[in-house]
Amino acid sequence: AQSVTQLGSHVSVSEGALVLLRCNYSSSVPPYLFWYVQYPNQGLQLLLKYTTGATLVKGINGFEAEFKKSETSFHLTKPSAHMSDAAEYFCAVNYNTNAGKSTFGDGTTLTVKP
Amino acid sequence: DVKVTQSSRYLVKRTGEKVFLECVQDMDHENMFWYRQDPGLGLRLIYFSYDVKMKEKGDIPEGYSVSREKKERFSLILESASTNQTSMYLCASRSTGNPKGYGYTFGSGTRLTVV
Numbered sequence: 001a002q003s004v005t006q007l008g009s010h011v012s013v014s015e016g017a018l019v020l021l022r023c024n025y026s027s028s029v030p031p032y033l034f035w036y037v038q039y040p041n042q043g044l045q046l047l048l049k050y051t052t053g054a055t056l057v058k059g060i061n062g063f064e065a066e067f068k069k070s071e072t073s074f075h076l077t078k079p080s081a082h083m084s085d086a087a088e089y090f091c092a093v094n095y096n097t098n099a100g101k102s103t104f105g106d107g108t109t110l111t112v113k114p
Numbered sequence: 115d116v117k118v119t120q121s122s123r124y125l126v127k128r129t130g131e132k133v134f135l136e137c138v139q140d141m142d143h144e145n146m147f148w149y150r151q152d153p154g155l156g157l158r159l160i161y162f163s164y165d166v167k168m169k170e171k172g173d174i175p176e177g178y179s180v181s182r183e184k185k186e187r188f189s190l191i192l193e194s195a196s197t198n199q200t201s202m203y204l205c206a207s208r209s210t211g212n213p214k215g216y217g218y219t220f221g222s223g224t225r226l227t228v229v
Contacts, residue, residue, distance in 0.1 A: 009154075034217050043118075043204055043220035044157075051216065090157065094216055101147070101172075102218065106156035 002027060004093050006105035014113050019063075019078040021108050023091035026072065033074040034092040034102065035065055044090060050074065061085070086112045117141075120205050120221035127228050133192040135224050137205030145208040146188035147218065148172075148180065150201040157204065163188055195228045202226075 007022040025031055032051050036044040048059025055067040061084075065076045074091060091105040121136035139146065147162040149172075159172030161180040169180050177199060181189045188207075192199055202225050206218040 032216055036218075036220075041123075041223070041225075043222045044206075044218070045220070046217040049217050092218075101145075101159070101162060104157040106154075 002031070002093050002103045004091050004103055004105040006089075006091050006108050008108055009106065010109045010111065012111040012113060013081045015083055016080050019076070019081045019085065019110065021076040021089050021091075021110065023065075023074045023076065023105060024072055025074065025091075025093045027093070030069075032094045033065075033067060034094070035059065035063070035074075035076050036090045036092060036104075037061075038088045038090065038107075040087075047076070047089070081110075081112045083112050083114065086110055118205055118207050118219050118221040120203075120224050122224050123222060125224055125226045127192075127195050127226065129196060129228055131192075131195045131228075133195045133226070133228075135190040135192075135203055135205075135226070137188045137190070137221055138186050139188075139207040139219070140186065141207060141209065141219065142185065143207035143209045143219070144185070145210060146182065147206045147208070148178075148188070148190045149204045149206065150174070151204055151223075152201050160190065197228050200226060200228045 003026045005024045034049045035047040037047045038044045050057050050067045058064045063078045088107045088109045090107045092102040094102040118139045148160040149157045163169045163182045179191045204223050205221040
């Protein structure tokens with residue numbers, strides 16, 4: 001069964017600092033990987049995705065993530081945090097593009113301090 | 115802009131009531147999903163549907179049923195609401211035909227309180 005582990009349920013950074021949110025997955029076949037962001041009292045919004053090709057993917061709002069097969073990781077980064085980045089972030093994996101069912105991590109709440 | 119619309123943002127129901135949560139998407143997506151989200155438990159899949167009139171149980175289907183009579187609409191039904199079904203409910207859809215993306219589009223959520 002596929003699974004996703006997000007290390008750290010809460011991450012706090014200062015405004016302007018590097019953001020690093022960790023995600024590891026379990027897989028014996030190539031995965032499709034996603035990061036979603038959820039602002040308070042809203043649904044989830046797709047931030048970026050890895051399907052095939054370039055392992056460094058760029059998303060909205062200056063975020064990027066790198067697929068590292070050898071480490072089974074897909075960590076999310078942003079060079080400089082902004083107050084508006086405060087939200088909950090979810091990593092997700094899907095192994096069968098036609099089955100449609102993703103498995104989500106438990107989420108990481110990002111706090112940005114002024 | 116493409117959308118997934120959930121009929122209610124906030125809902126308060128009494129224990130034992132039959133509750134309908136409606137979700138409509140305008141993207142002609144084949145797949146639709148219902149999740150519930152609780153603090154510390156992440157997103158848990160209740161039911162999903164591959165296509166019209168097709169449905170499959172997710173991880174926590176007990177106490178719920180679903181209906182998908184039309185492609186754009188996926189309804190979640192709480193047969194007899196209980197207080198442990200108080201939660202945020204999220205609907206999502208996904209296309210199987212888009213070669214560039216397989217991510218979900220989510221609705222804004224329905225926060226259901228059962229009293």
